Amino acid sequence: MVRFFNALGAPLLSFIQYLGELVMLATDTFRSIFTHKLRWKLFLNQVVEVGLLSQLVVIITGAFTGAVFSAQTFFQFNKLGMGSAVGAVVSVSLCRELAPVLTALMVAGRVGAAMSAEIGTMKVTEQIDALRALAVYPVDYLVVPRALAMMISMPLLVAECIAVGIAAGYLVAIFMLDINGTYYMANMVRWTRSRDIIMGLSKAFCFGILIVFISCQKGLTTHEGAVGVGRATTEAVVNASLAVLICNFFLTMMFNIIYPAGYQ
Amino acid sequence: MIEAPPSPNVLTQPHLVSDNSSPMIAVRSLRKKIGQQEILRGVDLKISSGETLAIIGRSGGGKSVLLKHMVGLMEPDGGKIWIQGQNIIGMNERQLGAIRQKVGILFQGGALFDSMTVEDNIAFPLREAGERDPKILRSKVAEMLEVMEMEGEEEKMPESLSGGMKKRVGLARAIIRRPLCVLYDEPTAGLDPVVADSINRLIRRLQQRFGMTSVVVTHDMKSAFDVADRIAYLHEGQIYFTGTANQLQQSTDPLIQDFLLGRSDGRGD
Numbered sequence: 001m002v003r004f005f006n007a008l009g010a011p012l013l014s015f016i017q018y019l020g021e022l023v024m025l026a027t028d029t030f031r032s033i034f035t036h037k038l039r040w041k042l043f044l045n046q047v048v049e050v051g052l053l054s055q056l057v058v059i060i061t062g063a064f065t066g067a068v069f070s071a072q073t074f075f076q077f078n079k080l081g082m083g084s085a086v087g088a089v090v091s092v093s094l095c096r097e098l099a100p101v102l103t104a105l106m107v108a109g110r111v112g113a114a115m116s117a118e119i120g121t122m123k124v125t126e127q128i129d130a131l132r133a134l135a136v137y138p139v140d141y142l143v144v145p146r147a148l149a150m151m152i153s154m155p156l157l158v159a160e161c162i163a164v165g166i167a168a169g170y171l172v173a174i175f176m177l178d179i180n181g182t183y184y185m186a187n188m189v190r191w192t193r194s195r196d197i198i199m200g201l202s203k204a205f206c207f208g209i210l211i212v213f214i215s216c217q218k219g220l221t222t223h224e225g226a227v228g229v230g231r232a233t234t235e236a237v238v239n240a241s242l243a244v245l246i247c248n249f250f251l252t253m254m255f256n257i258i259y260p261a262g263y264q
Numbered sequence: 265m266i267e268a269p270p271s272p273n274v275l276t277q278p279h280l281v282s283d284n285s286s287p288m289i290a291v292r293s294l295r296k297k298i299g300q301q302e303i304l305r306g307v308d309l310k311i312s313s314g315e316t317l318a319i320i321g322r323s324g325g326g327k328s329v330l331l332k333h334m335v336g337l338m339e340p341d342g343g344k345i346w347i348q349g350q351n352i353i354g355m356n357e358r359q360l361g362a363i364r365q366k367v368g369i370l371f372q373g374g375a376l377f378d379s380m381t382v383e384d385n386i387a388f389p390l391r392e393a394g395e396r397d398p399k400i401l402r403s404k405v406a407e408m409l410e411v412m413e414m415e416g417e418e419e420k421m422p423e424s425l426s427g428g429m430k431k432r433v434g435l436a437r438a439i440i441r442r443p444l445c446v447l448y449d450e451p452t453a454g455l456d457p458v459v460a461d462s463i464n465r466l467i468r469r470l471q472q473r474f475g476m477t478s479v480v481v482t483h484d485m486k487s488a489f490d491v492a493d494r495i496a497y498l499h500e501g502q503i504y505f506t507g508t509a510n511q512l513q514q515s516t517d518p519l520i521q522d523f524l525l526g527r528s529d530g531r532g533d
Contacts, residue, residue: 129337130375133368134389134437135361
């Protein structure tokens with residue numbers, strides 16, 4: 001038993017230390033956002049990098065998720081004569097779960113990996129030391145623009161994913177599954193509430209924060225050259241994806257208390 | 265917390281040269297362990313304003329580690345460092361900002377920002393200090409490139425520069441805001457003798473033109489003799505010797521003789 005706890009000790013301590021580093025980085029970043037001048041050029045570059053250049057990925061993710069979800073829901077609901085309820089199910093599911101989670105996973109893979117690799121490369125080539133030596137605090141210069149860009153871009157990307165998913169689901173339902181468009185729309189509008197959209201966008205904001213801090217922390221603590229950069233990038237994507245999935249459960253439970261599903 | 269700098273007699277080791285002027289940098293009992301290896305075991309050193317000190321020693325002996333401590337890039341396990349009388353140990357990153365404006369550093373590989381052109385790299389410290397006028401920025405960058413004998417290279421990216429050019433650009437970036445002191449980490453490492461000589465001349469010229477204090481970490485003895493007013497020999501984590509180039513060459517100490525002659529007889533392996 002003692003041996004078991006001894007074996008558990010080191011990984012547990014290192015996990016707690018990792019969480020501590022994440023919290024410290026987040027605290028430092030938020031303090032810097034409110035107390036230091038924003039580098040607008042870097043921030044706008046990151047908005048382009050995180051938001052604009054993720055368009056294609058998010059549109060394809062949203063479109064095919066909406067399309068396949070519409071079809072699968074129809075195949076089940078049609079047996080019960082509830083084909084026209086497909087629109088409501090697709091819409092609410094996209095708003096509350098699918099769009100935030102899938103967009104976050106795609107962004108973690110595309111943007112989180114890039115952030116971690118870029119900052120990690122800067123770390124191992126002494127560029128971060130050079131920033132510090134030039135009296136520039138790396139968190140101000142590297143993390144703040146990325147964090148702000150992520151906080152703004154993620155809700156917009158998720159909103160886009162929801163819209164595209166609903167549109168794709170509608171097209172599949174109307175043109176491929178022969179569902180009555182009027183009933184489809186009426187049910188969708190009736191059952192999709194503003195709280196569903198708020199929940200999706202709030203989740204997007206939280207996921208954006210998770211991805212940016214996990215990725216930047218991995219980059220800032222990279223060591224051991226090219227191998228280290230590769231390892232940091234992989235760990236950033238894996239950790240961010242796991243964090244999104246785990247936090248999604250707790251956020252769902254929490255938001256369900258604030259905005260109960262199906263409540264009229 | 266600001267502490268008084270050590271008076272000259274605090275540094276009691278006989279090999280330390282002391283003078284009465286206020287030191288630009290003073291290091292006392294600096295200790296650093298990385299992993300299980302004790303890199304610095306109580307370094308004592310004093311660098312006067314305006315002088316050029318070369319720190320020599322074997323590869324992996326802790327010279328670069330010592331240099332990074334002097335600008336607060338590494339935290340020691342023990343000891344103190346004063347920059348112009350201000351103890352930098354225990355300062356946080358933001359407090360160190362003011363110190364780092366007084367002390368520039370040239371990294372071994374240049375550490376240029378690889379997403380920026382030469383011009384943007386050199387202008388970076390000025391932009392960060394709030395200078396926005398493109399005319400002023402361009403003229404200051406051009407002046408620096410002229411000092412570095414690199415006119416017309418503004419638009420090049422770091423990846424297209426040779427090792428020597430990278431070091432020159434790194435140096436231009438380090439000194440564009442006219443720091444009081446410049447730290448050079450192996451400025452001639454990996455360069456051919458002609459380029460290495462041009463870097464040595466550059467270090468001398470900068471000292472003469474701007475009166476900067478210089479600390480040059482090197483294991484290139486020619487470079488040390490060319491640029492240094494004083495040479496410190498770091499051995500097994502401590503300053504084993506300090507003195508002029510002449511004093512070093514005339515030393516009969518076997519360790520110093522072995523190092524100067526590049527003799528490996530297994531001692532210290």
